[in-house]
Amino acid sequence: MRARVRRRVTWIITLSALLPLLSVWVLVLVISYRAEQESAERQQIALTDLAAEDFRRFLFNTTIELQDIAENIARESDPQTISAQQLATIGLFRSSFVEVAIYSADGQRRIASSRFGEPTLPSSLNGSQLLADLSTRRVSFADPTAFSGSIDRKLAPQEVPRFRVATQLLSSSNQVLFLVADVSMQRIWTSTTRIETAAEMRVLILTEQGNLISAAKIESLVEHPTMRDLPLLNQATAVATYQSVFGEEVLGVRTAIEPVDWILVVERPLEVIYANVGRLAVSLLLVIFIAAPIVIAVGWYVGKRIAGPIQKLYAGVTGFSQNPTTFEPVVLDTRDELASLAGAFNTMASGLNASQTRLANLNEELEAQVVSRTSELHTALAEVQAQNQAQERLLDTVRRLSMPSIPITKHMVVMPLVGEFSADRAGDISSTLLIAIEQERAKVVILDITGVPVVDNYVARALLEAAQAARLLGAQVILAGIRPDMAETLVNLHIDLRTIESAATLEQAFKRGMHYLQINRLA
Numbered sequence: 001m002r003a004r005v006r007r008r009v010t011w012i013i014t015l016s017a018l019l020p021l022l023s024v025w026v027l028v029l030v031i032s033y034r035a036e037q038e039s040a041e042r043q044q045i046a047l048t049d050l051a052a053e054d055f056r057r058f059l060f061n062t063t064i065e066l067q068d069i070a071e072n073i074a075r076e077s078d079p080q081t082i083s084a085q086q087l088a089t090i091g092l093f094r095s096s097f098v099e100v101a102i103y104s105a106d107g108q109r110r111i112a113s114s115r116f117g118e119p120t121l122p123s124s125l126n127g128s129q130l131l132a133d134l135s136t137r138r139v140s141f142a143d144p145t146a147f148s149g150s151i152d153r154k155l156a157p158q159e160v161p162r163f164r165v166a167t168q169l170l171s172s173s174n175q176v177l178f179l180v181a182d183v184s185m186q187r188i189w190t191s192t193t194r195i196e197t198a199a200e201m202r203v204l205i206l207t208e209q210g211n212l213i214s215a216a217k218i219e220s221l222v223e224h225p226t227m228r229d230l231p232l233l234n235q236a237t238a239v240a241t242y243q244s245v246f247g248e249e250v251l252g253v254r255t256a257i258e259p260v261d262w263i264l265v266v267e268r269p270l271e272v273i274y275a276n277v278g279r280l281a282v283s284l285l286l287v288i289f290i291a292a293p294i295v296i297a298v299g300w301y302v303g304k305r306i307a308g309p310i311q312k313l314y315a316g317v318t319g320f321s322q323n324p325t326t327f328e329p330v331v332l333d334t335r336d337e338l339a340s341l342a343g344a345f346n347t348m349a350s351g352l353n354a355s356q357t358r359l360a361n362l363n364e365e366l367e368a369q370v371v372s373r374t375s376e377l378h379t380a381l382a383e384v385q386a387q388n389q390a391q392e393r394l395l396d397t398v399r400r401l402s403m404p405s406i407p408i409t410k411h412m413v414v415m416p417l418v419g420e421f422s423a424d425r426a427g428d429i430s431s432t433l434l435i436a437i438e439q440e441r442a443k444v445v446i447l448d449i450t451g452v453p454v455v456d457n458y459v460a461r462a463l464l465e466a467a468q469a470a471r472l473l474g475a476q477v478i479l480a481g482i483r484p485d486m487a488e489t490l491v492n493l494h495i496d497l498r499t500i501e502s503a504a505t506l507e508q509a510f511k512r513g514m515h516y517l518q519i520n521r522l523a
Contacts, residue, residue: 013299018292025284032277040251040273041239047195048253048266051203054191055257055264062165062183063139065095070169070179073102079171080110088113096183098162102169103178107131110177121180130166131178139167141260143213161185161214185214195266202246202267205257206230213262232265241270313342316349324353405436411522412513413442414506418451426462433466437475443522444513445470448506450481460495467500476501476516480509 069091073079077086079102091100092115099119101112107126112119125131133140142164162182169177192203192214205214210228227233231242232254244250250267257264309332316330329346406414413436417429433445447463449455467477479502482490490497503509 009302010296010299013302014292014295017295018288021288021291025281025288028284029277029281032280033274036274036277040268041253044201044251044253044266044268045239047201048255048264051192051195051266052255052257052264055188055205058187058191059141059257059260062096065097066139066165066167066179066181069095069097069100069181070167073179074170079169079177080173080175082111084111084113087111091179091181096187097181098184099182101180103131103180105176105178107178121182125178125180130164130180134166134168134178137259139165139259141165143207143211143260143262163213188214200268200272202244202250204265204267206233206263206265208233208261208263230265233263244269309342313345316342316345324349324356405432405440407440407442408510409514409517411441411443411517412446412510413437413440413444414446414448414510416448416451420453421459421462426458429462430466430469433477434469434473437470437473442475443520444476444478444516446478446480446506446509446513448480448509449486450483450506452481455486455489457493457495460490460493460497463500464495464497471499476513478503478509478512480504480506 072090073082073087076090082102087100087102091097092113098116099112099114099121101119101121102110103125104110107124107128109121109123109125112121114120128142130140130142162184164180164182166178166180169179171177188205192205195201195203204212204227206212206227209226210230210233211226227245230245230252231240232238232252238254239252241249241251244252244267246267249270251270251273252265252267254263254265256262313330313332329349330342332342404416406416408414415433415436421429429447433447436442437445447466449459449463452459463479467479470477477500479497479500482502482504501512503512
């Protein structure tokens with residue numbers, strides 16, 4: 001028992017200490033998780049806006065550069081007769097363009113220059129959306145997939161994906177021409193690489209259809225040219241958590257880039273976001289694991305201190321329960337509630353011993369009184385039984401006298417009914433009548449109810465049942481002595497007595513009975 005108490009106290013103290021620590025651990029983790037999530041969302045939204053603004057400035061500068069080149073060409077030479085060398089000097093010097101070309105109004109290329117050997121701009125842009133957009137815009141843009149098909153084409157060693165930009169160019173004869181340039185995305189890559197490295201994020205630029213335009217790593221463009229299943233493209237919200245195509249759970253933020261119809265998406269792995277939460281969880285668990293042995297040791301010591309006095313008290317209680325007469329007081333050297341409990345137990349045990357002695361004496365006296373009262377009760381019971389037997393015999397005599405069967409002629413019996421009939425007495429009418437019919441071999445039975453003061457529902461039904469039973473034995477029942485009040489009662493009770501013949505007096509009943517016997521040749 002002592003070991004069980006010690007273990008129980010140890011468990012109670014351990015759980016009382018560790019459960020609050022675990023609760024605090026869970027609470028701190030939940031709060032830290034939510035705080036880290038909110039902080040990460042705010043930081044990522046800010047970095048997304050920063051990257052988008054950087055890209056907008058780049059597009060704005062590209063627009064300014066293209067318009068400056070268009071103005072310089074129109075000012076320094078005739079666009080219709082400009083040479084490739086002049087176009088390269090004006091269009092490629094101090095600009096971010098890789099190639100520039102001049103197209104006629106019908107979309108045919110007139111002259112082109114490139115930084116890397118032969119120009120790759122198409123010989124015709126007839127019907128392209130790039131030139132069609134110039135009817136409503138001063139400068140129009142086209143993403144790389146619009147003119148290069150897919151991004152998986154082999155790039156030059158120092159080449160990065162480009163996007164295309166165009167503007168109108170007026171010749172000296174006011175003929176409409178188009179100045180088209182391919183712009184390297186190296187600056188955007190450098191900017192996004194800096195953001196990704198500093199904040200451990202992934203910066204992606206996509207079209208509205210989900211085609212990947214720019215990424216910090218060329219491998220991303222080659223392996224994932226399209227990201228149409230990106231959740232941020234199909235959701236109304238601009239912030240979401242999802243499974244990235246790169247195989248990790250990420251927090252993604254989306255924003256639009258004007259004036260082009262492109263989308264900038266910044267993804268950050270959840271593992272990076274919640275790294276601090278994981279380290280905090282491990283640190284708190286380490287503290288709990290260190291505190292657990294200390295708490296267990298304290299619980300074991302406290303249990304030992306509590307279990308000793310309880311063991312003494314348990315031994316005293318067990319000894320008293322087995323043999324109260326040899327009880328020895330329990331003495332504890334503690335100054336707490338257990339000592340008070342031991343004193344109270346000693347007082348209770350002494351009182352119980354004294355009460356046990358008094359109870360034994362009272363039991364002896366009670367046993368003597370029980371013997372005496374038992375004898376008296378047996379005598380009284382015998383008297384009551386004798387009285388009950390005499391009363392039963394008297395009741396049986398009264399019952400026979402109240403329903404006597406009197407034979408007046410051969411095959412005719414008169415059975416007068418006398419006194420009030422209860423439900424039990426009414427039930428005896430049928431049995432008494434059948435016995436009389438059998439004994440006297442009667443064919444006519446006259447039931448005289450002159451001496452019955454009240455005929456109720458029980459009596460009426462008993463008479464009807466007796467008549468039906470008599471008919472089964474071949475006897476005719478004649479009811480005599482019906483008074484006017486009885487007739488009214490029977491009518492009000494709606495009891496059909498048509499199977500029983502009736503007569504006002506016993507004389508009339510006798511005459512009807514004789515008539516019945518004569519008809520049946522029994523008289």
